[in-house]
Amino acid sequence: MAGGGESLGSGGGKTKRGSSKRKAKKRIGFRIDMTPLVDITFLLLTFFMLTTTMAAPQVMEMSVPPEQEEVEVAQSQLLQFFVRDDGAIFFSIGADTPEKIDPKNLKQIREISVRENMKPENINKLIVALYTSGEAPYGLVVTILDELNRAEAMIVDQMKKEIDPETGKPKERQRRFTIAPILPDQVELIKGL
């Protein structure tokens, strides 16, 4: 920095103009004081670093069946999850009595879903249904959906490894899932549990 100031000062002080000797001297000692530049750059950098949000919102895909459709399903191929008014979660395989899921161990949902879906007789046939009370918090419902989605990823993964002897290719996964409001008789079923 000191060098820069010196060369500029000497250049301004001399009265002779256009001498080739001076020009050459100027070039050799050429220095720009970068301090203000760095100051501003750091200021802007700090600003952008602090204001930028890296966490772009993520999305979870959902599809619901069209309105009119009413499908009769065999109860044996049904895995039901219930969410009660107070947020308690229950599951029921086929026509079994519902069992409670430990609210601290929601991983259980994933495990149950994978286990039931991977049973040979259930592959691509099992319907997973989530019945939710309108009083339960939305965050909890999304957590359950997230667990089911992760289970789905594991199922797809496992199915890719297994080769169907008929076609020589792995079976394609067809997900069967539905979400619906809880029915009054289901509420009765899980009331005392």
Place this chain on the structure above:
Amino acid sequence: MAKVKKKRVGFVIDMTPLVDITFLLLTFFMFTAKFKSEAESQQKFTIQRPKVTPDTTTIPQNDLAVVKVAIDSVTGDTNFYYELTNESDRAKVWGSVGELTPEQRQSLQLKVTKEVLSELVRNTRIVRPNTKFAIDADRRLRFQWIQDAMDILRRQQATKFTFVTEKTGM
């Protein structure tokens, strides 16, 4: 002593690499910076999105219709809001709904009742059938609100939509 003094006088640090890196970072942050949308800066609520396992899905940018269910930060009551990202569609859809003040016609999102929401969704589907729908709701809400929003979408044959969520650990 003299030697040390001389050294101090001529003390110069070459700042070029520093400036290089700083500019590089600055450019990076300038390009990646995403500012709040206009609708977001107008609204009087912040949505606490439900948290899920991180993955790569991101919200679509074009032709998106967002049904927001949010808690007003001042009054504390819950309302539906409807936002359309496509400007020309918005003019058409907003225009199709009666009883809007000129101010509301200009805004990016509307505070709506269930009935108006249903009408807006229907008109959006007429104007642009391939509009993508998303539900952006607060995780603290009762699920009934989301159930209502889902029913409205379903009745207008918008059976595929997305829930806007947030990565865990952020």
